[in-house]
Amino acid sequence: MALFEWDETFSVNVVEIDQQHRKLVEMVNELHDAMGAGKSKEILGKIIKGLSNYAKIHFATEEKYFDQFGYPDADSHKDEHANFAQKVAEFKEGFDAGRLGLSIEVMRFLSTWLKSHIKDVDKKYGPFFNENGLK
Ligand SMILES: [Fe+2]
Numbered sequence: 001m002a003l004f005e006w007d008e009t010f011s012v013n014v015v016e017i018d019q020q021h022r023k024l025v026e027m028v029n030e031l032h033d034a035m036g037a038g039k040s041k042e043i044l045g046k047i048i049k050g051l052s053n054y055a056k057i058h059f060a061t062e063e064k065y066f067d068q069f070g071y072p073d074a075d076s077h078k079d080e081h082a083n084f085a086q087k088v089a090e091f092k093e094g095f096d097a098g099r100l101g102l103s104i105e106v107m108r109f110l111s112t113w114l115k116s117h118i119k120d121v122d123k124k125y126g127p128f129f130n131e132n133g134l135k
């Protein structure tokens, strides 16, 4: 069962960004399902690496538009991205080193962060991006 389903309430009204968010949601669900199915450490490690890499690509996309359009809340938004990337990197390191297992708490952190970041932080730039011609 999926941990979380993307629906229109998560839309930021920008096609490219919505697609990336859907993919991130899928990757979090994939990790959750793989964990639930008792997949090997190697497979889980690959999924975590993929999620970590894709999150970076996604943050870079949003930040490129912040810079391009002069988004006023860019600094605090970039800080949130950096904090999340740091947490995921620490988690990945711990997992790779065998110090840390995949836990319900980790999954809950990932899904809660993603949901609240999209709904409370990302959605704020939607109208601003639209005004700058990005739809
Ligand atoms: Fe985002």
Ligand SMILES: [Fe+2]
Residues within 6 Å of the ligand: 062, 077, 081, 117, 121, 122
């Ligand atoms: Fe963001």
